[in-house]
Amino acid sequence: MPETLQTAATSQAQENPLLKPWLTPLETPPFSEIAPEHFLPAFERAFADHSAEVAAIEHDPATPDFANTITALERAGKLLSKVSAVFYDLVSAHSNPALLEIDKEVSLRMARHWNPIMMNAVLFGRIALLHENRATLPLTGEERRLLERTYTRFHRSGAGLDEAAKARMAEINERLAHIGTTFSHHLLGDEQAWFMELGEADREGLPDSFVAAAKAAAHERGMEGKAIMTLSRSFVEPFLKTSSRRDLREKVYRAFVARGDNGNDNDNNATILEILALREESAELLGFANFAAYRLEDSMAKTPQAVRSLLERVWKPARARAMADRDALQALAAEEGGNFALAPWDWRYYAEKLRQRRANFDDAAIKPYLALDHMIEAAFDCASRLFGLSFAERKDIPVWHPDVRVWEVKDAAGRHKALFYGDYFARPSKRSGAWMTSLRDQQKLDGDVSPLVINVCNFSKGADGEPSLLSPDDARTLFHEFGHGLHGMLSDVTYPSLSGTSVFTDFVELPSQLYEHWQEQPQVLQQFARHYQTGEPLPDDLLKRFLAARKFNQGFATVEFVSSALIDLEFHSQPAAAITDVRAFERAEMEKIGMPAEISLRHRPQQFGHIFSGDHYAAGYYSYMWSEVMDADAFGAFEEAGNIFDPAVAKRLHDDIYSSGGSRDPEDAYVAFRGREPEPDALLRRRGLLEPEAA
Incomplete structure (x- = not known):
């Protein structure tokens, strides 16, 4: 870097917009005033402030209690949260070479900042004392949950280790932060090039x-x-x-x-091997057999065996369906004169032809009816009918790119609830994929703080003033990310650590995947699927064909997902020393499960950002399917009520799932909503895999 963090801290601090009060509407980030050179001094100040706040808690002479320890920790680090949220939004959604260079240093400094906090023996002693005596403390349900989660977070970070183990854990965390960032930069580099x-x-x-x-x-x-x-x-x-x-x-x-696997400067193979070895070592330091066992202990699944059991249960019928479809696709190619064995780059092409033949439907026919603006309207309308929300576009909120739109969200009583930012179009400065994040989380610890929630997608932009037209998959993605957004916007908790999507990874996909169901409901499509040129509604015949075609090619879709989830689990379950060649490991695992040669992983290891750009989904990619068991079952509550907007069911959904954040155990939350545990076969029924599908 041209400047160290120390020297940068003394420059421009007086005029740094990240360090001044934001005099913008609703105290939103003033993006037009923020430049890359502002981040290093802002992080330096934020790290110093947070360290001082934590030291004050650590050295408090008073007997530890919930207020002076747990609540005090929740109040600490506000500036760091504020600066980090803006920085990581830009790094992901609108990066440039300067930001990416700063990201390398910030990721290292972030690890160096958090390591001594999360492994602080005195601080952990205060937390552990409260945790040990929790049954006698006069705590609310949310406070008990926060104490439990705080203790678990520190314990799993190594706070109880001896000094030598802590030192090694700190080294591992720093290195993982650096190479996780390297992995994502490599991937972006290959995509941009x-x-x-x-x-x-x-x-x-x-x-x-x-x-x-x-x-x-x-x-x-x-x-x-x-x-x-x-x-x-x-x-x-x-x-x-x-x-x-x-x-x-x-x-x-x-x-x-081949992204990340081209043998060039962006190659991720060596990076993956190092990540796996370091994760395994960190898990062993904490007393676990492997990283998967460590990761899954703090989840709904609890064990690798439980995950493998679910994935294998789904794999068998999915593979059987995919193999039958493969034979049909090969026959169709031969019928058209194709003298070749079906290859992975042929599957989607011939599947689309077969779908047109069997269901008389193709994506191109419905795309003119799925204009982006109409699908945004549909997502908003469903939220209004379910939860009483209203959305009004704001043109006065600063944004990071001209394409970003902002809406003010109000509740049924007309009270301000949140701001929602939509950043929908692909561009070279944005990493691939779709995600939800926030610039500020909801909390009520110090006043009623409203959230600033973001959805980022990579839809293709229409040219020459034409609207962006979505495929059915794109439209589903929009609803999926908006479901995550609702989880953040409807959050109604006191403590920041429990806000919105701060839940187990295998529960966090429930609100998003559940919301997808409304996108494909006939009454929603009849109202919002309108031809972008004529305004005509989606014809009934095309709607029926679309709905009939939904389960087509589900063998393929399930195989490409489950295979990725299985290889993620195996990467983090098998001894890292035994994995010396990522490509060879991938081939061996695919052969072991009988992966059809004509289908590839949804994410090959070298581009599997979910599990290697950071560890949030490491040994946790299965979470989408674990949550799908719940979402398929949960939507059944509306179907059983005979109304997909049933007020009583919607109220339970709001109270028990969307608004409660991480303030309660997810299993308890689900049972409170549904009245029972989820029925696993709902997933297979939804995907059309429970029984042979009629041709």
């Missing part, structure tokens, strides 16, 4: 909406008058579905699955 120009002859089979989006992507890169392919999933999947140029499908597919 690749594009493929689409000449007139290269556009065979591509719908007009796709070509328009490809022109918009070229415009974004300063290539006026051209059309390009990028490696955004929102580009790759529709291209593989519709392009009749098999040679180009292969080229795009190979580039997509």
